[in-house]
Amino acid sequence: MTSVARGQRVIGSATHYVENQPPVRTGLDEFELNLPLREAVEAFGGGWANDDLHEAGVLVGSSSFQRDATLANVHGPVASAHDRWGFRLDEVEYDPSYHRILSDAVARGAHTSAWADPRPGAAVARAAMFMLFAQVEPGHSCPVSMTHAAVASIRDSPWVADDWLPRMYSRSYEPRLVPNEEKSSALIGMAMTEKQGGSDVRASTTVATSMGGHSYQITGHKWFCSAPMSDGFLVLAQTRRGNEDEGLSCLFVPRLLPRGMRNVFRIQRLKDKLGNRSNASAEVEFDGTVGLVVGEPGRGVRTIIEMVQRTRLDCVLGAAAGMRQSVAEAVWHARGRSAFGSKLVDLPAMTSVLADLALETEAATLTGLRLAQMYEADAHDHDLALRRLATPVAKYWVTKRGPQHAYEAMECLGGNGYTESFPLARRYREQPVLSIWEGSGNVIALDVLRALSRDTESGAAFAAELETTAGVSRALDAHVARTLRLLDDVAAAGPDHAQAQARRLSESLALALQGSLMLRHAPSLHAEAFIGARLGEDRAASYGVLPRGTDAAAVVARH
CATH class of the missing domain: 2.40.110.20 (Butyryl-CoA Dehydrogenase, subunit A; domain 2)
Incomplete structure (x- = not known):
C-alpha cells in the first residue's frame, strides 16, 4: 500500500469489492x-x-x-x-x-x-x-x-x-x-x-x-x-x-x-x-x-357462484405462480453464491430444501392447470362434476401452502431475502391473500362438505380421477384408501363432527389429487419423491426433508 500523509485526501479508493453475489435475475423467458x-x-x-x-x-x-x-x-x-x-x-x-x-x-x-x-x-x-x-x-x-x-x-x-x-x-x-x-x-x-x-x-x-x-x-x-x-x-x-x-x-x-x-x-x-x-x-x-x-x-348467491368458482380457480393459479417465483429466485441465488467452498446449490442441505420447494411448485402447477382444464367450454361430464369438488379442494390446500413456501424460499436468500430490494419479501406478504380471498380456510373446507353432500356425482368423479393411478404407488394407494374411509366416516357423521373433520378431509383429498397428477405428468422419480415426502412413513412437516435416495439435484435441475 502507498503511505498517505495525514490529512491528504484519497480519491477513488475502494473499501471493498462486491463479490460472491448472483446477478439480477432478468432478461429471461419465464415460460x-x-x-x-x-x-x-x-x-x-x-x-x-x-x-x-x-x-x-x-x-x-x-x-x-x-x-x-x-x-x-x-x-x-x-x-x-x-x-x-x-x-x-x-x-x-x-x-x-x-x-x-x-x-x-x-x-x-x-x-x-x-x-x-x-x-x-x-x-x-x-x-x-x-x-x-x-x-x-x-x-x-x-x-x-x-x-x-x-x-x-x-x-x-x-x-x-x-x-x-x-x-x-x-x-x-x-x-x-x-x-x-x-x-x-x-x-x-x-x-x-x-x-x-x-x-x-x-x-x-x-x-x-x-x-x-x-x-x-x-x-x-x-x-x-x-x-x-x-x-x-x-x-x-x-x-x-x-x-x-x-x-x-x-x-x-x-x-x-x-x-x-x-x-x-x-x-x-x-x-x-x-x-x-x-x-x-x-x-x-x-x-x-x-x-x-x-x-x-x-337468487343472488346462485348467480354469483360461478364467478366465485372461477376466482377460486385463479387463487390456485396465483398461488402456484407465486411458488414458481419463489423457487426461481431461490435456485438462482443458490447457483450464483458460494459458501464453505461450494456453490450453495451443491450443498446437500440446501439442495434438499430447493428440491422440496420445487416439488411443491410442480404439484401446485399441475393442480392449477388440470383444474383450468375442467373449465373448458367443451368440458365433458366427468370434468363438470369433478370441478365442483376439485375447486374448493385445490383452493383450500394450494393457497394454504403458499405462505410457508414463500418463507422457506426467502430464507434461502438469507438476509437479502428479508429486504424489500428482493422480490421474495413482497411475495411472502402476497401469498396469504390467496388463502383469505374468496373464502378463508374454514369457509372453503365447509364448501368441500357442501359439494359432497349436494352433488354425489362430484365425489364419484373425484374417486374416478384417483382410480387412474391405482396400483402405481403403494404409498398413494394407502392414502387414497384412508381418504375414502374418511369420506364415509364424514358422510355418516352428524354435522358437528363433519365440520370438525372438514379440514382433514380437504387436505387428504388435495394430497391424493396432487399425488395422482404427479404420477401421471411428472417424471416418475420426482413423483415418487413428492409422494414419499407428503405421504410416506418418514414424511416431515418442514420443507427439505425428502425420502432417502431422492436425487435432489435432478429435481432442482428440472426447475
Missing part, C-alpha cells in the same frame, strides 16, 4: 425456463398457445417489466374523495407502472381470452398466461381475474351482457373514467363483503329498490370492494319490488351512467393491506346508486 408449466400446458391441451406464452415469458422476464412491478408496489394507489373545490370525485390514482402492467396483461388475453375464443385448450392457455403475469406482479391479477370470472354471472342476462361482454372481451385497456359510449374496453370488480357479515354474504343489509324493469336503486355499505376503479361491479343486495321482498340478488353496477354521468359510488377509504399493495381495495357507500339485476331476483 421457457418453467419446464413443468410448459409440459402441463401441452398435456392439458393448450400447446397451440406456446408462441404467445413464450412472447409473454420474455416480457415478464424483462428488466422493464420487473421495474414496473416494483414501482407499482412501492407507489401504491391513492384515493381522492373530493376535488379541490369540494365536489365528489371518488377516484383512485395509480402509478403509471400499474397501468402499463394491466395493459400488457389485457393485451395478451390474461383476462377473458378463453371466453372470447373458446377453442379446445383455451382455458388452459389462458390460465398459463395468467400465471406468467401473476408470477412477477400479483396485485394487478385481481381485476384481471374478476373480469374473467364475471362473464359467468353476466352472460345469461342479455340486458347487461349485450353491451358489456364485447368490452370485457376487448384486449385494449383504457384506465380513464370516460363515457361508456366512448370506451371500447372494460374491467370488472366486485363488492360483496359487509362489515357485519364477512363470508356470510346472506347477512347483507344493503338494500335495492326496484325502479322498474331490471333497474334498482341501491343503498348500503360494502366493507371490501375489490379494484374500485373498475368500469363495473357485481354487488349483492336485498332487493325489493313494491311491497315485496325478493331476497338476496346480484346486481351489476356501472361506474358511469349514460352520457358520462357518474353513478353514486362513494369511496370512503382504501384498505391498508399486508400485501397486494399495487391493487386497491376500498370501503364504498351506495346511496341511490343505480344497478341492473343479473340472473333471477332473489
Whole structure:
C-alpha cells in the first residue's frame, strides 16, 4: 500500500469489492425456463398457445417489466374523495407502472381470452398466461381475474351482457373514467363483503329498490370492494319490488351512467393491506346508486357462484405462480453464491430444501392447470362434476401452502431475502391473500362438505380421477384408501363432527389429487419423491426433508 500523509485526501479508493453475489435475475423467458408449466400446458391441451406464452415469458422476464412491478408496489394507489373545490370525485390514482402492467396483461388475453375464443385448450392457455403475469406482479391479477370470472354471472342476462361482454372481451385497456359510449374496453370488480357479515354474504343489509324493469336503486355499505376503479361491479343486495321482498340478488353496477354521468359510488377509504399493495381495495357507500339485476331476483348467491368458482380457480393459479417465483429466485441465488467452498446449490442441505420447494411448485402447477382444464367450454361430464369438488379442494390446500413456501424460499436468500430490494419479501406478504380471498380456510373446507353432500356425482368423479393411478404407488394407494374411509366416516357423521373433520378431509383429498397428477405428468422419480415426502412413513412437516435416495439435484435441475 502507498503511505498517505495525514490529512491528504484519497480519491477513488475502494473499501471493498462486491463479490460472491448472483446477478439480477432478468432478461429471461419465464415460460421457457418453467419446464413443468410448459409440459402441463401441452398435456392439458393448450400447446397451440406456446408462441404467445413464450412472447409473454420474455416480457415478464424483462428488466422493464420487473421495474414496473416494483414501482407499482412501492407507489401504491391513492384515493381522492373530493376535488379541490369540494365536489365528489371518488377516484383512485395509480402509478403509471400499474397501468402499463394491466395493459400488457389485457393485451395478451390474461383476462377473458378463453371466453372470447373458446377453442379446445383455451382455458388452459389462458390460465398459463395468467400465471406468467401473476408470477412477477400479483396485485394487478385481481381485476384481471374478476373480469374473467364475471362473464359467468353476466352472460345469461342479455340486458347487461349485450353491451358489456364485447368490452370485457376487448384486449385494449383504457384506465380513464370516460363515457361508456366512448370506451371500447372494460374491467370488472366486485363488492360483496359487509362489515357485519364477512363470508356470510346472506347477512347483507344493503338494500335495492326496484325502479322498474331490471333497474334498482341501491343503498348500503360494502366493507371490501375489490379494484374500485373498475368500469363495473357485481354487488349483492336485498332487493325489493313494491311491497315485496325478493331476497338476496346480484346486481351489476356501472361506474358511469349514460352520457358520462357518474353513478353514486362513494369511496370512503382504501384498505391498508399486508400485501397486494399495487391493487386497491376500498370501503364504498351506495346511496341511490343505480344497478341492473343479473340472473333471477332473489337468487343472488346462485348467480354469483360461478364467478366465485372461477376466482377460486385463479387463487390456485396465483398461488402456484407465486411458488414458481419463489423457487426461481431461490435456485438462482443458490447457483450464483458460494459458501464453505461450494456453490450453495451443491450443498446437500440446501439442495434438499430447493428440491422440496420445487416439488411443491410442480404439484401446485399441475393442480392449477388440470383444474383450468375442467373449465373448458367443451368440458365433458366427468370434468363438470369433478370441478365442483376439485375447486374448493385445490383452493383450500394450494393457497394454504403458499405462505410457508414463500418463507422457506426467502430464507434461502438469507438476509437479502428479508429486504424489500428482493422480490421474495413482497411475495411472502402476497401469498396469504390467496388463502383469505374468496373464502378463508374454514369457509372453503365447509364448501368441500357442501359439494359432497349436494352433488354425489362430484365425489364419484373425484374417486374416478384417483382410480387412474391405482396400483402405481403403494404409498398413494394407502392414502387414497384412508381418504375414502374418511369420506364415509364424514358422510355418516352428524354435522358437528363433519365440520370438525372438514379440514382433514380437504387436505387428504388435495394430497391424493396432487399425488395422482404427479404420477401421471411428472417424471416418475420426482413423483415418487413428492409422494414419499407428503405421504410416506418418514414424511416431515418442514420443507427439505425428502425420502432417502431422492436425487435432489435432478429435481432442482428440472426447475
